[in-house]
Amino acid sequence: xxxxxxxxxxxxxxxxxxxxxxxxxxxxxxxxxxxxxxxxxxxxxxxxxxxxxxxxxxxxxxxxxxxxxxxxxxxxxxxxxxxxxxxxxxxxxxxxxxxxxxxxxxxxxxxxxxxxxxxxxxxxxxxxxxxxxxxxxxxxxxxxxxxxxxxxxxxxxxxxxxxxxxxxxxxxxxxxxxx
Amino acid sequence: xxxxxxxxxxxxxxxxxxxxxxxxxxxxxxxxxxxxxxxxxxxxxxxxxxxxxxxxxxxxxxxxxxxxxxxxxxxxxxxxxxxxxxxxxxxxxxxxxxxxxxxxxxxxxxxxxxxxxxxxxxxxxxxxxxxxxxxxxxxxxxxxxxxxxxxxxxxxxxxxxxxxxxxxxxxxxxxxxxxxxxxxx
Numbered sequence: 324x325x326x327x328x329x330x331x332x333x334x335x336x337x338x339x340x341x342x343x344x345x346x347x348x349x350x351x352x353x354x355x356x357x358x359x360x361x362x363x364x365x366x367x368x369x370x371x372x373x374x375x376x377x378x379x380x381x382x383x384x385x386x387x388x389x390x391x392x393x394x395x396x397x398x399x400x401x402x403x404x405x406x407x408x409x410x411x412x413x414x415x416x417x418x419x420x421x422x423x424x425x426x427x428x429x430x431x432x433x434x435x436x437x438x439x440x441x442x443x444x445x446x447x448x449x450x451x452x453x454x455x456x457x458x459x460x461x462x463x464x465x466x467x468x469x470x471x472x473x474x475x476x477x478x479x480x481x482x483x484x485x486x487x488x489x490x491x492x493x494x495x496x497x498x499x500x501x502x
Numbered sequence: 503x504x505x506x507x508x509x510x511x512x513x514x515x516x517x518x519x520x521x522x523x524x525x526x527x528x529x530x531x532x533x534x535x536x537x538x539x540x541x542x543x544x545x546x547x548x549x550x551x552x553x554x555x556x557x558x559x560x561x562x563x564x565x566x567x568x569x570x571x572x573x574x575x576x577x578x579x580x581x582x583x584x585x586x587x588x589x590x591x592x593x594x595x596x597x598x599x600x601x602x603x604x605x606x607x608x609x610x611x612x613x614x615x616x617x618x619x620x621x622x623x624x625x626x627x628x629x630x631x632x633x634x635x636x637x638x639x640x641x642x643x644x645x646x647x648x649x650x651x652x653x654x655x656x657x658x659x660x661x662x663x664x665x666x667x668x669x670x671x672x673x674x675x676x677x678x679x680x681x682x683x684x685x686x687x
Contacts, residue, residue: 351548354560354567354614372555398637399610401667500614502567
């Protein structure tokens with residue numbers, strides 16, 4: 324009888340923490356964003372109404388938004404996503420070299436993903452307020468992305484880039500959201 | 503024998519207590535404590551989530567994540583329950599026919615896998631999209647639901663199929679997760 328009691332108590336003690344776990348810590352799988360090679364890029368994140376993936380460079384973290392891919396006839400893919408990036412930029416150089424200035428005020432750290440020459444690069448704003456920056460060239464707008472030198476330099480308020488990540492180099496598009 | 507029993511009990515008690523401690527510590531470090539969506543039977547549907555700025559919960563259908571919107575349960579035309587939630591059906595449902603007959607089609611929607619939740623009285627059904635690009639279907643009528651819950655069918659002036667997919671799967675949402683829903687930390 325005692326042995327039975329001991330066995331029963333032992334069983335109860337070992338089961339108790341398991342039962343507690345399933346009741347209060349129900350595990351639910353996180354959604355992740357995968358690249359074209361099926362490799363995980365990161366968890367699906369949400370910031371200010373946009374879905375994306377968080378990237379960190381140094382002490383700066385931002386979210387790069389993703390958007391559903393459209394084909395040439397404006398039909399949408401049921402499964403495939405791409406980085407939501409701009410195809411334009413303004414530069415302090417006269418030939419669109421170097422990093423573009425950051426005019427976007429979006430992200431945990433302000434940042435802008437730029438699509439150029441088949442690559443998407445996210446530029447992180449330097450810490451602190453916007454500063455006056457002298458820009459001398461730009462690319463983008465409608466038509467092919469050619470660089471235009473400004474007739475005269477222009478001073479605008481923006482953020483210099485503190486860091487950049489070429490996010491398509493390690494993680495080619497299209498992207499997918501899966502468990 | 504009595505001493506053995508006492509030792510055994512102490513051992514088990516300390517083990518389970520230690521297990522609990524480790525578990526709490528891991529949760530605090532590695533997992534955000536998310537508000538959970540529970541169905542009327544007290545089963546956890548999943549953590550409350552945001553997709554494209556909308557509040558809802560993910561449900562796995564055919565192993566694919568499908569986002570379903572939740573909102574406070576509507577009691578009257580502009581009256582909502584403070585505590586109870588319900589599944590939100592789409593206010594506009596597209597059909598290939600001109601009179602809202604036949605199969606529902608799946609619109610471009612706020613979900614990793616395009617999907618539509620359709621409310622028919624107390625029943626809510628989720629339809630998911632086939633793979634591939636939208637536009638292989640036609641949409642010639644929309645069944646619209648107004649604020650009071652009344653539905654009406656209206657033909658569309660032109661084919662809106664470019665933003666729709668055919669149905670891959672049908673998921674009886676309120677059968678699996680009955681309303682009302684609750685959101686609890």
